Amino acid sequence: MELANIENLLEKYDNAATSLQEEAILKEYFATEDVAPHLLEYKALFTYFNNNKEERFTKTIPLKRKQPNFWWLSIAASVVLMVSIYVSSNSEIDTITPQEQELAEQALKDTQKAFQLISQNLNKGGNVAIAGLSEFEKAQNKVFKTEQ
Amino acid sequence: MKQTEFLNTVLPLKDKVYRLAKRLLVSRDEAEDATQELYFKLWKNKKKLKDYKNVEAFAMTMTKNYCLDQLKAKRSNNLTLVHSNYKDGNISLQKEMELKDSVSKVHELIATLPEKQKMIIQLRDVENYEFEEIGKILDLQPTAVRVALSRARKTIREQLTKQHNYGIS
Numbered sequence: 459m460e461l462a463n464i465e466n467l468l469e470k471y472d473n474a475a476t477s478l479q480e481e482a483i484l485k486e487y488f489a490t491e492d493v494a495p496h497l498l499e500y501k502a503l504f505t506y507f508n509n510n511k512e513e514r515f516t517k518t519i520p521l522k523r524k525q526p527n528f529w530w531l532s533i534a535a536s537v538v539l540m541v542s543i544y545v546s547s548n549s550e551i552d553t554i555t556p557q558e559q560e561l562a563e564q565a566l567k568d569t570q571k572a573f574q575l576i577s578q579n580l581n582k583g584g585n586v587a588i589a590g591l592s593e594f595e596k597a598q599n600k601v602f603k604t605e606q
Numbered sequence: 607m608k609q610t611e612f613l614n615t616v617l618p619l620k621d622k623v624y625r626l627a628k629r630l631l632v633s634r635d636e637a638e639d640a641t642q643e644l645y646f647k648l649w650k651n652k653k654k655l656k657d658y659k660n661v662e663a664f665a666m667t668m669t670k671n672y673c674l675d676q677l678k679a680k681r682s683n684n685l686t687l688v689h690s691n692y693k694d695g696n697i698s699l700q701k702e703m704e705l706k707d708s709v710s711k712v713h714e715l716i717a718t719l720p721e722k723q724k725m726i727i728q729l730r731d732v733e734n735y736e737f738e739e740i741g742k743i744l745d746l747q748p749t750a751v752r753v754a755l756s757r758a759r760k761t762i763r764e765q766l767t768k769q770h771n772y773g774i775s
Contacts, residue, residue, distance in 0.1 A: 472763060474756035478734055499766035502708035507731045509709065515624035517638050519617070521609075521649045 461494055468500060612652050615661055620645065622662075622733055623669045629728040630673040630721060644672055666743040670725060677721070711769060715762045722746075723758035730755055 464487055470476045471484060487493070488504035623644055628637035648655065648665060658664040716727055725744060729735045730751075737748040744751070 472756065472759050474752045474759060478736065481731070481734070498705075499708065499763070499770045502705060502712050502766060503762065505705065506709045506712040510625065510728075510732045513621070513625055513628070515620045515638070515641055517642065519620065519642060519645045521645065 464494075464497070468497070612649065612655075616645075616648055616652075616655070616665060619662055619665050623665060625732060626666065626669050626725065626728055627673050629716070629724050630670075631676060632717065636676070640669070640673060640676065644669055647672075660739075660742065663739060663742045666729070667745070670744060674721065708766065708769065711766065712762065715765050716758075719758055719761065723754050723761075726751055726755045727758050727762075 464484070467476060467480050467484055471481065476484070484500075485504050485508065488497075488501045489508065493501045620641060624637055624641045627640040627644075628634060631637050631640060644665075647668065655661060655664070716724060719727065722744070726740060729740045729743065730737075735743070737751050740746070740751045741748045746754075
């Protein structure tokens with residue numbers, strides 16, 4: 459490629475008027491060794507662009523990010539809950555001994571007896587009160603002298 | 607979009623995504639993190655991906671938006687030095703050293719450009735996109751891309767010429 463042509467292209471290049479093909483020609487020219495001395499600064503420019511294009515992304519790309527999984531935690535919690543309920547209900551039944559059972563039945567009988575006594579006495583009292591009421595009615599009849 | 611399709615269409619873009627991210631975020635670590643994050647996002651949206659006609663342009667736009675957001679979030683001034691391996695030519699040693707210096711100078715010069723010009727230089731001169739594609743990626747008119755690119759190229763060239771004429775201090 460003759461120098462005049464390159465200079466021409468460079469001017470177009472500065473004005474951003476070159477096509478990609480023309481820029482490829484320039485890149486090719488400046489990749490060679492015999493570059494005209496007054497164009498050396500362009501060589502740095504195009505060398506830089508070529509080098510930069512070689513730069514690669516070397517790290518790996520994780521597509522699936524690890525998210526902490528807590529689904530097992532709910533299972534563990536429910537298991538703990540069930541075990542604790544089972545254990546506590548079991549221990550409650552275990553604590554009642556035969557002696558205690560007897561005592562409790564005795565207490566139940568005593569209480570029932572006491573209630574029965576109370577209700578019998580209340581019944582008596584009730585009859586007396588009703589008899590009193592009829593007395594009250596007689597007196598009322600006397601006072602108001604009903605037609606009867 | 608199935609996994610194989612994703613691997614065939616989107617994964618090959620990873621270097622371009624990484625290079626654009628690095629151009630904007632400067633630091634290598636941040637660019638790597640950004641790339642991983644972007645691929646995670648793309649993978650999550652893989653069902654929507656096939657609705658886009660141009661997956662590549664879409665991925666590059668996403669990269670641009672993500673990186674600009676990152677920059678906005680913490681106007682980070684931590685310009686970590688970037689290591690680049692330049693290939694050895696067969697030029698004499700001194701010339702080679704000079705060239706190496708000016709090649710890394712180019713990197714510094716691009717780093718001083720505004721973000722839009724940085725992206726355009728990256729997409730055009732490194733990734734060789736057409737103006738229409740760059741316009742699509744950056745949401746600009748092709749003529750606007752051209753103007754910004756010309757401005758960026760001229761800035762770099764002027765700085766390089768200055769340095770070339772005065773010699774390297």
